[in-house]
Amino acid sequence: MRSARATDSPCSTSRRRLLQGAASTAALGLVVPSPARAADAIKVGVLQPLSGGLENLGQQGVQGTRLAIEEANEAGGVRGRRFELVIADDKTDPKTAVERTRELVQRDKVVAIFGPVTSANRDAIRPTIERFKTPLFYATDYEGGVCSRYIVCYSGLPEQWVSPFVPFLKQTYGDTFYMFGSDYVWPRKMNEAVRRAAERAGGRIVGEEYTPFGVKDFTSTVRKIEQSGAKVLVLDVVGADAITFVKQFVAAGGQAKTKLAWLGYSENYIPGLTRDESEGIVTVANFISTLDKPEAKAFVAKVKKRFGETAIVSNTVDAHYMLTRFFIEGVKRAGAVDKEKIIDAVTGFQLESGNGMVRLRPEDRHADLNVVIAETKNQRQVLLKDLGLVKAQSQCKG
Amino acid sequence: MSPPRVGIHLTVVVWLLLAACPLLVSEWRLSQLAQITSYGIFAMSLAFLWGQTGLLCFGQAIFFGVGAYVMALITKGMVSGVGDSTVIGLLAATLLAALVALAAGLLVFRGRGLSGAYFAIVTLAAAVIAERAASHSRFIGGFNGLLDVPPLRYGGAASRVELLAPTPVYYVMLGAAGLAYGLLLWLERSPLGTTLRAVRDNEPRTAYFGFEVSVYKTFSFALSGAMAGFAGGLFVTQFGFVSPALIGVPLSTEVLIWTALGGREVLLAAFLGALVVRSVESLLSEALGYYWLLGLGVLFIASVVIFPRGLLGRLLSLPPPRRMAGPAEPPR
């Protein structure tokens, strides 16, 4: 996934208190307040970053999962058994992620784990997950290539996001691209896809650059972008560095000449930027809260009803909600609370997401997703183009 | 007036308690304890360098990380020609970390070398460089690091057994910790240890006795590096992965806090410092949320200002080596 380490912290504050409250009650009790705290509750682990830099995404992930679980419990659970959430904080740190995973699996004996956010943490816990044969449900977009019986992904992949996005950029804003990303695998894989897509569409890559985490001065990069004459800047820098970069890019008048196409951008970044700074940023996503579709409106209403008017209904909430629903449906279909059977049962059927019908493919346990292109106007993301259902190749090939 | 022997008794009690843990705690706590034992060994490596030789290193995780990466590369079979056994991995992890530390030590200490704050800041910068370089190196997995590192295992390729049950794993880890402790303690109480403490206490005086101080600092650095590498190798068998996060500043400072809180001058205090902070953290950090780290920071400041020898240091400190007392007093 995009975000990667402790220095990342996109996001806002207005709704923070509420979320923090939610997270800490969860942490204290470690369980959802639910009447069915019986011994036969089905324990579900949540491993999300609740500190260390990515808490916003972590809290939204928790909300998505919680919403689905609570709905299921309110509907009577599965064959009379309720779900119980056990929430753990991975602190955005791989070591802690492994420790917490072990706790969830060995101490709490959960049947599945939802999370985490970063690829680094997902990869770090993978050996543990596989060693203890406990399925991991991962609902953040990432670079692709995970093929494991025990990992189920609901993630935007490069193929799904970049392949349709780049031709749109070329057609709308110009045919020269500059790619600028953080120095790790996700931006590099994304940019590989950008390069392929741009060349296929007849565009030209005029620059590619990576930055280490924690850089505070992007003058030379801003200068290089300007000198390259690129019409479009594909940005896959993450977290705080991205905010720092965009502030300096905009201050230097960059957006007047170059369109900012930001991969991995979401509503979470908007509060860290001023109106001028976020104006006109285009991005690609599976879901945005302003989508003019009945299912989107219903989903937004549902989230706000449960978590308050100030709750951000991002891609992350939608993805975690959906993946949790697949899991619940899988438990129903499996006929028994058995990890292996659940894994086999969660794929191959459709559910309605906040943005159209979605299905998990049995062959690689990844999702076919509906994708939209959005632009930020007046501190809100608005739809530019609905790309509909986009499929990716199986991640288990090659 | 012989110093109180309470330190000896407490030390024995601590080790007995540690050995009895499988009877006392739940299975998963035990496996957790096995995991953080590698941090304990790591803390002892720093205690040896800092507490005994007086070198405050802000980049200790470099050696831990080197050990972890080497262990991962070997046990994953990514290095041809040396096999992929746990033992070879651990040996190589220890040795390579030692070599890196030795090279760094030669670079830093020779001639009119760096000391004090300069050394601390330079090691801090070195930790940043190491982390950047590691996340930029494809061969060792870049930012995400190396995954699927095998657990402890024994036996030949054909009949290989992976060690997964908590109790044996715990005893292996505890044994490794005991080994590290024994070795470091023996060194510490040998004449060599006396010399290192002499360097710490009064460096010019030691030079005026003909000791080439830089050699001793380098030696201590290399040895401490080796121990950190050993800890890193063990860490990998427990956690199954290695990533640049293990080689950089955050872990370097974490180990500093464990060691300082426990007591830098006493190996066992540093070891317990790591074990206790990590255990308490896993118990409390979720309940306290953001306040946990705030509390830890304040506690750390308080211990620096009020208890420079750590919270456990005084309790667990041992009397000087027996040879110091000499033969029994002749009858008067």
Add this chain to the structure above:
Amino acid sequence: MLRIRGLVAGYEDAGSVLEGIDLEVAAGESVALMGRNGMGKTTLLRAIMGLLRPTAGEVVLDGVALTGRPPFEISNAGIAYVPQGREIFRDFTVEENLRLGLLGKHGMATRVPDAIYARFPILAERRWQRAETMSGGEQQQLAIARAVVGRPRLLLLDEPSEGIQPSLVESIATTVSAISREDGTSVLLVEQNLDLVLALTTRCLFIDNGRIVDATESARLRDERGLLDRYLTV
């Protein structure tokens, strides 16, 4: 003016050095304190100045108890100190060194008065030079000038002749006695050098093992070989 009663002081690891000092210096009077190294001369000056916390006894200046007060308050009460080894600010200019003698004093101009430069012509010459570039004798004059620029009522001098040419010792004696005479400044001088003691002081005290053990008029020192040989080196 200065009255010291039963002063006991020392260092943490070396035990007490002063074992109960009693001494008095009258207004305008100049007193020498002689004794072998290690007998407590410097320790006494440091204790008067507040650089060392006495464990017993009292230091009173014009009826005001100074015991246990921090050095800057004692300085402001009217005592100035020229330490052994001079301790000038090596990296600072002569002018800056002198200004530092003024800046801490309440209600005093912060400009170095010309009178000081008139008294120490060599310092006027070196006014903008860094102090460390000067010779030992010049540095000593700077240290004295820095002390008297704040117009103290009592001047503590610790071995001002240390490492200095005999000719300079004389000129220092002349200058300090002029200051003492004209400004009415009392002087407590720790010294081995008889020339300075004779030129500057009227009374001489001998210190041995942390106690004042003998006293004489300075003018008679020349004849008191026995005293000298008993209490001084050589």
Add this chain to the structure above:
Amino acid sequence: MAAVLIVALDAANFMLALLLVTLGLVILFGLMNVINMAHGEMFLLGAYAVVLVERQGGGFWLALVLAPLALAVIGLLIEEVVIRHVYHRFIDTILATWGLSISLKQAVIIAFGPTAQQVENPLPQTVVILGTLYPVYRLFIMAVAVLAAAGTFLLFYRTSLGLVARAVIANRPMASSLGLNTRRMDRMTFAFGAALAGLAGAVMAPLMSVDPQMGVGFLIPAFLSILVGGTGTLLGTLLGTTLIAGAGTVVASVWTQITAQIVVFALAIVVIRLFPQGIIGARR
């Protein structure tokens, strides 16, 4: 030619920004011998002071005045509670301030949350310099850095207060014997260093992500600048920041930021190894 000039301008820009951040550290570390690992967090608090003032409806310019004042007060507090006890334990200042850094950062997270805060850019315009657009705010930062450096220099080397401060630092007992209140000077000097850190944080806030981690990135370059130039001299720091920032910008312009960071840090270590007194210090 113009391209070279532009790189030079960019380098000057980064250098001055780094100088601004380093100034406070020069006072605390270079002069007072307090190895202030919490400097990044003082910087951070300066930026959050802006956030707080803007939230209360005060503008950026007001915040720019209030932030250093707030940090001076916080500096006084820190000095009194913590630093006072470790002045004589050089190495322990590292540890104590490290603990402070953790605590301050965590306190900010508790008070403001972990996420980035919005800070208005008060000068969003650009001007054309040497044929390229240049942000006015960057010019402002450069001006503030020059003014702050010059002001600090004048304060320490051209005023009585500065003279006293330097005297206290150079020889505490002697300064005290001359009637200078050393405790008060310690407090004031420390507060001034903290205020400079706060000013830097406030000034940099509009061009940076204002989040609890923002101070970390500057800490190491700032320390290296001081060590490379030589402690205890403003001139050395000027040289140090010039070398670190200059090398960084040039390497980043020609290659990448990643290479720049690794090369510059490694270079700095080599320089420190060769000149343990710093380049200026070694010439003395």
Add this chain to the structure above:
Amino acid sequence: MTPPLLEVCGITKRFGGLHVLRGVNLSIGAGELRCIIGPNGCGKTTLFNIITGAFPANAGTVRFRGENITGRSPHVISRLGIARKFQVPGIYPTLAVAENVEIPLLSRHGTARPWSMLRAEARTAERLHGLLARFKLRARAVGAAGALAHGQKQWLEIAMLIASDAQILLLDEPTAGMSATETSATVELIRQLQQEHGIAALVIEHDMNFVRRLACPVVVMLRGAVLFEGGYAEVQAHPEVREAYLGRAARG
């Protein structure tokens, strides 16, 4: 002809505008004793610093057994057999008293390789406890050296010098802070060392009683140069020496 054990030739040292040493000449043969006296600030300690390699001189040479050792580092000079006692006792405060003495004993067992230390124990134990007994420190052997009384610290440091098997001891005010009995014991000690082991010593001292009782040639320094060399009685009688200490007025 054998060269003198230690020979100092024309040593000059400046700190800024301060001339601390102005061409000091001095020599001492094997097994000889020599006292250096002189008023405060005459450059005695600086001379020790230059001999032992603490910092370089501006001019001049130091020879040991005929070998030029000017500007070598302290540990190299020490290994040749020159041991130094500091004015403020240079001991290891947090180490046990016995450990303090063990360090210089170890220094004679190959200091170049740390691991060679590991097996040094057996060779040092006997001498260690012999020395502690001789210096009346046995009862304090396992206590921290920092807790000793001042005079004991001075003795401890002398014990350490002797443990280092030096051929010459440079003693900077060895009796400072000692009681009269301790001082006489120290005189006895230095004499014994000279007689039994042939150890030479160069002693900076202010206590003229000590100088008299040591009964060795005395070097008088004044303002960075050697003023006079001679026996105790000669020094006492020498008007210039008196003047150096007490000024011209004392000449008479």
